[in-house]
Amino acid sequence: MHNLDTLLSGLRAAGEHTRLRILTLCSRGELSVSELVQILGQSQPRVSRHLKLMVEAGLLERLPEGAQVYFRISDQDSSSSLAHALITLIPETDTLLIRDMSRLNQVRDSRAKKAQDYFQQVAHSWNSIRALHVPEQQLDARLLDVIGDQSIGDLLDIGTGTGRVLEILSDRISHGIGVDLNSGMLAIARSNIEQAGLAHIHVRKGDMYQLPMDDACTDLAILNLVLHYSDNPIDVILEASRVLRTHGRLIIVDFAAHTEEYLRNDYKHFRLGFSDDEILNCFEAAGLTASLDTQQLVGDPLTVKIWHAQKQSNIASINPSNTVAEKRSP
Ligand SMILES: C[S@@+](CC[C@H](N)C(=O)[O-])C[C@H]1O[C@@H](n2cnc3c(N)ncnc32)[C@H](O)[C@@H]1O
Known part of the structure; x- marks a missing residue:
């Protein structure tokens, strides 16, 4: 449930071009700062500043993982409902968003490749135990x-x-x-x-x-x-x-x-x-x-x-x- 102040601070935090793009990207899955930098084509400090504001407003959640930090749409009810409501209003046909999505797919392909390489290293011992x-x-x-x-x-x-x-x-x-x-x-x-x-x-x-x-x-x-x-x-x-x-x-x-x-x-x-x-x-x-x-x-x-x-x-x-x-x- 929103009160007016939390709604307004959420809207303010989302009310910027790059932040709407970040929201759309994070609605497709968890992304690290470096992956967002790669997709958005902006500097790391700039992307980090946007992320910080959105986390503070409760729109995004920060998930540290070793040397990386991943971001995703918040799980907390009130903020995630605002984030999801905003995402439904974002026009998917926007040319910038179409380009973001294509870069997102490249990031995912490269993740899948790295994951597969790691799996090759451990698969042998897993298969031995399974047998x-x-x-x-x-x-x-x-x-x-x-x-x-x-x-x-x-x-x-x-x-x-x-x-x-x-x-x-x-x-x-x-x-x-x-x-x-x-x-x-x-x-x-x-x-x-x-x-x-x-x-x-x-x-x-x-x-x-x-x-x-x-x-x-x-x-x-x-x-x-x-x-x-x-x-x-x-x-x-x-x-x-x-x-x-x-x-x-x-x-x-x-x-x-x-x-x-x-x-x-x-x-x-x-x-x-x-x-x-x-x-x-x-x-x-x-x-x-x-x-x-x-x-x-x-x-x-x-x-x-x-x-x-x-x-x-x-x-x-x-x-x-x-x-x-x-x-x-x-
Ligand atoms: C044999 S695999 C089983 C994976 C999965 N549960 C499955 O059935 O396919 C054991 C998993 O436990 C994880 N693991 C070992 N110690 C752990 C710990 N202290 N905390 C969290 N995960 C741990 C390992 O990293 C590994 O992914």
């Missing part, structure tokens, strides 16, 4: 079964990698966020999401131990083949629980306890899978009620399990001294 368990399509089908048919509001995919889980759930969710620590992976995910035209899905850099999001903002959180990278799974599960709404669900897809020791050295797995007891104890400590029908897909040598739980109440009331961010700060 140790049941095919991914089988895992995806079982994951969809566990999630069930109901539509989902806000999805959080923790350790999203290439954004595959976000994509397979894209038609069932209102809004999706994928978080990953690895910028190369995020570049692949961003490029895949753009190519699939999924405007309701975003990715951002973040650590599974300190998710870059508010408490109680998620209806479904998924850790798909990620938890074995953790040296402290309970902290990850507590953090996932923090961002779940009451009755929100957490699904963990990971390996059953195994003895393939070489995965630690060769593929940086911290944990050789998990026992049911360990995961169920973590659920309990995090204020989550476990579903009794843990799924199991037996592979050779790795069996994959799907553990599923629901948030009952606010974690703070269960374990008040335990804020994970505090625990992990130096």
